[in-house]
Amino acid sequence: MSKKNDDFFVEKKPWSEVKDQLLGCYLKPYVTKILHTRKPLVYVDCFAGKGKFGDGEPGSPLIALEIMQECLASTKIKDVRIHSAFIDLNYADDLRTNLRDYHDVSIVSGAYEDNIDKLLQNKTTCNVFLYIDPYGIKALDCLKFDTFANGQFNTIELLINMNSFGFIREACRVMEAEFKVDDSNFFEDLVEYDPTELNATKESFEALNRIAGGDYWQEIITKYKSGEIDCYKAEECFSEKYCRRLSRNYAYVLNMPIRIKQNQHPKYRMIHATNHPDGCVLMADNICNRWELLKDIQSRGQLTLFQEDFNNQIIDEFTIKERVIEHFSQCNTWISLTEAEAIFYVKFGVICKSGEIAKVLKTLEKDERLEVIRDPSSTEKGKSSTFMAEGHGKTVRVKWVR
Ligand SMILES: C[S@@+](CC[C@H](N)C(=O)[O-])C[C@H]1O[C@@H](n2cnc3c(N)ncnc32)[C@H](O)[C@@H]1O
Incomplete structure (x- = not known):
């Protein structure tokens, strides 16, 4: 290689x-929605690659540009601006060739960590979306993610590909623990490019502390070293704590474990961080849709009788209802439906689509256990509104009764 x-x-x-x-299925509703803020959108693909694969398939830059162009063509909002930037250490020339048909595009030749601050300078009133898809973990500086969220932008969202197994493997190396996976095929269908390699030095501990945003990972490796947990559990604990760490600065953090075959342990995590409840709910629905599609590929069309979440856990209607009641019974003061749903997803993970939550809420409203205020409160024909989703000029607020 x-x-x-x-x-x-x-x-x-x-x-x-x-x-x-x-990425693609999230960007469409995200861009459509964000244009309504009437503030410019700055989209940065921080590890952009070549733009296109050798087999002609589009890479993340072309996927995003195509969607943004469609959104600009169909929006009714006037004077909207989208600026996109693509950073790559090795392939700026390929990017220039492959993206030549698009306007308002910057191509940056160099490292993300050396260029991102300059690129985001003077973008203070903009909506910023960063797609972060590196090969390894080296450049994922959590402290940098903290600074992005310090209120300088109108909104900021991150979609991060976190090679959580890569992190555990390096953490084992640094703490001199043997890294063992019992499944010999584990890495077979996920070739790792440019894996980060660290050794047991003070600098390596510091590097991992910066990536993780703290030293909590050391306790996980100590447990792994003593045999208390296996490497899969270590990966799960790390991912959970990493998301919790990000949520110090991003109110809504979701993660989607990526498996290539069904019933497999996750290979890596896609992590979405935002301070906006709408973005969180959009992403949760997107994760459910992607998960269903992925399941179809994995099971090669065999039908499953029960709905499963992305952790391959069986989620039945009863469990969803139980969790909805557990969460919404805490809403003792009026709260926007979207915000309440976003908090639900952060609490329980993406266990169902927002439409499933809405279904349960409607039955709770009918049973007078939940109060609902809708705007508009009535339809054009003068009937009471019954919608249970916000957006397109509709708002819903909810409050628990009993
Ligand atoms: C996983 S690939 C990105 C693939 C791309 N998202 C796609 O879907 O087509 C990672 C890219 O990061 C680039 N890269 C490696 N280190 C980098 C750094 N420090 N800053 C920016 N780009 C880097 C590599 O050249 C490679 O093209």
């Missing part, structure tokens, strides 16, 4: 397909 890992771009692999779907 060449130093630049050129063969990553020879043809698109299944795991790239899942990432692209998650």
Whole structure:
């Protein structure tokens, strides 16, 4: 393999397909919604790659640009602006060639960590979306993610590909613990490009502290080293704590474990961080849709009788209802439906689509256990409104009764 890992771009692999779907299907409703703020959108693909794979399949830059162009063509809002930037350490020339048909695009040749601050300078009133899809973990500086959220932008969202197993493997190396996966095929369908390699030095501890945003990972590796937990549990604990760490500065953090085969342990995590409840609910619905599609690929069309969440846990209607009641019974003062749903997803994970939550809420409203204020309160024909979703000029507030 060449130093630049050129063969990553020879043809698109299944795991790239899942990432692209998650990004592409989220961007469409996200861009449509964000244009309503009437503030410019700055989209940055921080590890952009070549723009296109050798087999002609679009990479993340072309996927995003195509969607943004569609959104600009269909929006009724006047004077909207989208500026996009694509950073890559190795492939700026390929990007220039592959993105030449698009306007208002900057291509930056260099490292994300050296260029991102300058790129975001003077963007204080903008909506910023960062897509962060590196090969390894080295450049994922959590402290930098903190600074992005310090209120300088109108809104800020991150979608991060976190190679959580890569982190555990390096953490084991740094703490001199043997890294063992019992499944010999584990890495078979996920070739790692440019893996980060650290050793047991003070600098390596500091590097991992910066990536994790703290030293909580050391306790996880100590447990792993003593045999209390296996490496899969270590990965799960790390991902959970990492999301919790991000949520110090981003109110809503969701993660989607990516598996390539069904019933497999996750290979890596796609993490979405935002301070806006709408973005969180949009992403939760998107994760459910992607998960269903992925499940179809994984099970090759075999039907499953029960709904499962992305952790392969069976989620039946009863469990969903139980969790909805547990959460909404805490809403003792009026709260926007979207905000309450976003908090639900952060608390329980993405266990169902927002439409499923709405279904349960409607029955609770009918049973007079939940009060609901809708705006507009009546339809054009003068009937009482019954919608249970916000957006398109409609708002819903809810409050628990009993
Ligand atoms: C996983 S690939 C990105 C794939 C791309 N998102 C796509 O879907 O087509 C990671 C890219 O990061 C680039 N890269 C590596 N280190 C970098 C750094 N420090 N800053 C910016 N780009 C970097 C590599 O050249 C590679 O193209």
